[in-house]
Each structure stands twice: as C-alpha cells, then as structure tokens.
Amino acid sequence: MTTLTVNDFIKRVSEALETVKNGDTVQITADKNGVPMAVLAPPPQTQANPSHKLGLYEGKVKVVIHEDWEMTDEEFLKS
Numbered sequence: 018m019t020t021l022t023v024n025d026f027i028k029r030v031s032e033a034l035e036t037v038k039n040g041d042t043v044q045i046t047a048d049k050n051g052v053p054m055a056v057l058a059p060p061p062q063t064q065a066n067p068s069h070k071l072g073l074y075e076g077k078v079k080v081v082i083h084e085d086w087e088m089t090d091e092e093f094l095k096s
Contacts, residue, residue, distance in 0.1 A: 018041065018043070018044055018056075019033070019041060019043045019044070020043075020046060021033060021046070022048050023046070023047065023048055023054065026043075033057065034057075037057050040059055042059075043056070043057040043058075044056050044057075
C-alpha cells in the first residue's frame with residue numbers, strides 16, 4: 018500500500034491513480050497527524066454467476082414457432 022498526504026496526493030493524483038490501476042491501494046492521510054482519511058483501491062473483480070449456464074438445454078429441447086402463430090400487443094403485455 019502506498020501512503021500519501023493530502024498535499025502529496027493533490028500533486029501526484031495521476032501517479033496515484035496509475036498505482037490503483039496496477040492493482041495496489043493508496044492511503045491518503047491528513048497532513049498534520051497522519052490519520053487516514055481515505056483509501057483508493059481497485060474495484061472488486063466481477064465474476065459470472067456459475068449457476069446461470071447458457072446452453073443448459075442445448076440439444077435437449079426444441080422450440081418451434083409456427084408460421085401462423087400470432088399474438089396481439091395486448092396479449093403480449095398481459096403475459
């Protein structure tokens with residue numbers, strides 16, 4: 018973790034953001050006593066939900082919509 022005072026952070030904001038972009042965190046402290054004020058960190062990694070598998074029924078189910086099938090807007094909105 019990189020630690021910067023508020024003044025240093027203001028002067029080196031681009032460098033601090035590059036540090037965060039590279040996966041590290043930056044702690045910003047008060048100028049006088051070094052008390053932490055904020056921490057900049059990369060966003061959490063998003064992962065696909067493994068319980069939602071696409072193609073789960075591929076090859077097992079066949080859907081056929083006949084050419085004469087019709088549905089009105091009203092029927093669609095009620096479904």
